[in-house]
Amino acid sequence: MKFPNEDDLRRERTRFMTMIESLTDDEFENGTTLCDGWTPRDVLAHIVGTDKLSNYLKPSGMTISRGNAAMVRGSHELSRAELTAQGWAAAEKPSIDGRMMAWLYAGDCAMHHQDVLRGLGKPHDVPAESAAAIFREGKAWRYLNAKPMRNRVIPTTPGGEPWGRGPEVRGTTEALALWMAGRRGLESELEFR
Template identity: 30%
Template sequence: METERAALVETFRRADPDAPTLCEGWTVRHLLAHLVQREHHPLRQAADVIARPRPGRERFLGRLVEQARTPAGYAALLETFAAGMSPRNPVGWAGDRAHHVEYVIHHEDVRRGRGPVDPRVLPPDQVRAIWAELAPLARLGYRRSPVGVVQAVPGGPRRVARRAPDAVVVAGDPVELALHASGRVEAADVDVVGRAETVERFLRWSGPTVAAREDVDA
């Protein structure tokens, strides 16, 4: 997880803070503020989620965003994220496995906010870890699918994310599968295969109207 955190820090450092991300209504600055709030101010994070404001209009998140409007403020927010999660935050008690996929997805939120980019080349051990940690997200993301869903890595493993008599196979590298399962449908480089009518039902449900959740492990 800390390797991915360090890589994400460098991407935040190079990015335009006002650039769009894959999270509707959020700039790079908003996304960085979200990660800091999640790791250091969980009660404020919960209050924003409960209030259900329009993306970009969150009360407590907005305060962090405003504090990061200047270059110095943005740098300070980034250093807070780089330093790691607060040891007093219950979110961190679940261990690294609970957060690695979130960092990977948010990393792509930043990278792909302005359109397609070349995929990152990740170490094989990290790719295997993403696949291993993806199951809970897949079950959550596809729980309302009108058809069954099987995730598959081309030439590699597969798993059932949702059981149903008719099913599609969503195939791609683990990072792409994570993006698709979390609602980043247009940004995910995957193939959906199956019977024509089953694929059509799935695509009607999973199309670009399925918004990316602001917190992928919610």
């Protein structure tokens, strides 16, 4: 398995930004995503905000949820064009923090790409390297949420590997990963055994 690097991060952020650019203003500002309470604008603010680890330190008291909320709140002062320009800057030239955390942020961006596409009901084909990044992210969220994996997940598409113990859950790599990360509404795409 290839460990994500800076090039992978740039690739995922570029794909994400290309999709963001394709959204109408209404979709961008008011669209639904799989991230509870976040619009595509908010997801973009998160992607931009993660490029600097300091965004998690000062406003958040070192918690992920407070840091994310501060990033989203701060972005509401920006126009779509300003926020999008920041997104392209983070895609084309990630910060030192972003490059150091590329192994994590590539999966975060790939997963959020799916959050937006699926939330808006748009086609969501996933390249194998993106599926692998999403799967790593889904597994990481199981650990971060301190929720034991009570199932054995069996991906039916490239990018993931069987993982966990217990009753089997089968599905596409990205659907399993999103489900492991706590996204709702994916049960119809999964086969529980």
